[in-house]
Amino acid sequence: MSRLSITAYSLGILFFLISCSLSIFYGYKVVTHHLPQEQMANKKYKYHFVLVPEELDNEYWRLVEKGAKDAAKKHGVMLEYVGPKQANLDDHLKTIEMSAASKVDGILTQGLSDAQFNPLINKVVESGIPVITVDTDAPNSKRMAYIGTDNYYSGFLAGKEMIADTKGKANVAIITGSFYKNHQQQRVKGFKDAVRSEINIKIIDIEESEISRVRAAEKAYQIIAEHPEVNAFFGTSALDDIGIAQVIEKYNKQKQMTIIGFDTLPETLDYIKKGTIKATVVQEPYKMGYGAVEMMINLLKGKTVPSIVHTNTSILTAEDLPLSPLGRLEENK
Ligand code: BGC
Numbered sequence: 001m002s003r004l005s006i007t008a009y010s011l012g013i014l015f016f017l018i019s020c021s022l023s024i025f026y027g028y029k030v031v032t033h034h035l036p037q038e039q040m041a042n043k044k045y046k047y048h049f050v051l052v053p054e055e056l057d058n059e060y061w062r063l064v065e066k067g068a069k070d071a072a073k074k075h076g077v078m079l080e081y082v083g084p085k086q087a088n089l090d091d092h093l094k095t096i097e098m099s100a101a102s103k104v105d106g107i108l109t110q111g112l113s114d115a116q117f118n119p120l121i122n123k124v125v126e127s128g129i130p131v132i133t134v135d136t137d138a139p140n141s142k143r144m145a146y147i148g149t150d151n152y153y154s155g156f157l158a159g160k161e162m163i164a165d166t167k168g169k170a171n172v173a174i175i176t177g178s179f180y181k182n183h184q185q186q187r188v189k190g191f192k193d194a195v196r197s198e199i200n201i202k203i204i205d206i207e208e209s210e211i212s213r214v215r216a217a218e219k220a221y222q223i224i225a226e227h228p229e230v231n232a233f234f235g236t237s238a239l240d241d242i243g244i245a246q247v248i249e250k251y252n253k254q255k256q257m258t259i260i261g262f263d264t265l266p267e268t269l270d271y272i273k274k275g276t277i278k279a280t281v282v283q284e285p286y287k288m289g290y291g292a293v294e295m296m297i298n299l300l301k302g303k304t305v306p307s308i309v310h311t312n313t314s315i316l317t318a319e320d321l322p323l324s325p326l327g328r329l330e331e332n333k
Contacts, residue, residue, distance in 0.1 A: 045078040049296055050099040051134070051289065052083040052092060052109040055211060059265050060238040060285055064134065067289025068108065075297055080104075087177075087211045089113070093120055100124045106296040107131045108289075111138020111146075112181045130299050134292045135285070136183035137308070144299055147291045147309040149283045154313045155187035158234055158260050159194025161279045161315050162201065165258050169200040170232040173223045175244060177211040177237030187236040187262075204230050209240050216243025224251065231256055238263040241280065245271040264316060272318050284311040 051068050053061035065081045072079035082099070084091035092109075093116060099107050100123075107124060111117045111133045118141040121131050125142040137146040162170060174191070177184045188206065195201040204227050209216035216235060220243060223230055233248075235241035241261020248257050254276045261268055261280040271277040288311055295305045 044076075046076045047105040047297065047300060048078045048080075049106045049108060049293060050080045050082060050095075050104050051292075052095045052099065052107065053081070054083070054092065054110055054112065054135075055087045056081070056083050056085050058087075058211065058238065060263055060283075063285035064289035067286035067291075068293050069289075071290040071293035075293065077293060077297065079293065089116060093117070096120055096124065100127060100129050104129065105300060108134050108292045108296065110134060110136035110183070111141060111143065112136055112183070114138065114140060114182070117141065130296065132292050132296055132299075134288050136181070138182070139308075145295055145305050145307050145309070147295060148288050148311055149183075149313050150310045151183045151186035152190040153310075154262075154281050154283070155190025155192075155236065156194045157190075157313060157315055158187070158236075158262075158279075158281050159191040162191070162232060162234060162258065162260055163195060163198055165260070165278050166201070166232055168198045170258060171202050171204050171227070171229045172232040172234060173204055173220075173227065173230045174206040174234045174236065175209050175216050175219050175223075175240045176206060176235075177209055177240065179206075179208050184236050191234055191236075209235075209237065209243065211237045211239060213239035213243040213246075216240040217247050218243075220244045220247040224253075232258040233260070235259070235261045238265055238268075241277050242267045242271070245276045249276055269321065272316070273321060275318065279315050279317045282312070282314045282316050287311050 049072065051065060053064065055061060068079055083095050089112065092112065096107060096109055097120065107129060109131065111121065117138050121138055121141040121143050125131055130144045133143045133146045135148040136151065137148065162172065174188060176188055192203065205223050207219040207223060209219055216239060220233065224247065233244045235244050241259055244259055248254055248259065259277045261277050264280060264282055268277060268280050272280060291309060298305050
């Protein structure tokens with residue numbers, strides 16, 4: 001072999017080795033590979049946390065992220081927000097697993113289902129990485145703490161509101177984010193318990209939206225077609241009521257329909273102003289994110305942290321939205 005070909009050969013091997021190690025590094029450090037390198041290099045962070053939401057681009061979760069990022073900025077924490085683009089349990093679990101593999105200092109996430117989440121949460125905590133549940137608890141796991149809504153109570157509040165708004169007489173359809181996830185099950189259970197004693201409130205149908213507004217609208221169409229007697233809807237996740245309201249307006253049935261939803265996203269507030277949605281359950285996503293980061297810092301500093309912090313839950317109706325000088329309803333700022 002000539003000297004030239006030996007050099008080319010060695011360079012080839014060197015190139016191969018470099019690309020192998022790069023792909024191993026990036027494959028392993030999946031969680032951090034998308035971070036701007038400058039951010040990583042220039043700043044010294046005290047801790048590195050990961051927030052794994054149910055759905056990345058969901059407007060509700062963007063509020064949790066905002067709270068978490070603000071707290072992280074204040075306390076010198078690097079916070080990554082990573083998870084499934086669209087709600088997907090496997091992706092969610094994989095992201096938690098990868099975050100643990102890249103040895104972050106703490107993981108903030110939901111406890112969506114006991115069977116799938118608890119064993120993983122336990123494994124991560126046993127490996128020395130604390131997990132705090134946010135928005136949806138996993139009380140039977142080894143998670144260190146929970147911050148978020150009391151989901152059963154929030155459903156109960158919605159049920160009481162339904163009774164008040166319909167004077168105890170309604171044929172209700174429920175559209176829920178999922179039949180299998182803890183928070184959605186608890187909300188439905190709370191609602192059912194609240195209306196149980198009302199003999200004239202009947203639950204006609206329950207359908208699943210997979211937390212998608214489009215799916216919620218499809219299910220609302222289907223319900224109206226199959227059950228013309230339905231005159232009330234309860235949507236149990238942030239986008240359900242928006243999907244329902246679109247359909248109700250399309251059929252021009254606002255007058256005879258009582259819709260109760262979840263969360264205070266701008267579209268929901270618009271529908272409340274117009275009277276299409278009667279009431280919504282208020283959650284505090286920003287506070288959940290902010291509080292979760294501070295709780296994690298306290299845990300890492302060895303401080304005692306309450307095992308459950310319930311953020312506030314209440315009902316909002318058009319009356320809670322102040323009138324502008326022109327008589328239009330304005331949302332609470
Ligand atoms: C729930 C979140 C959920 C979101 C879906 C909210 O009401 O608290 O857990 O991911 O709805 O849009």
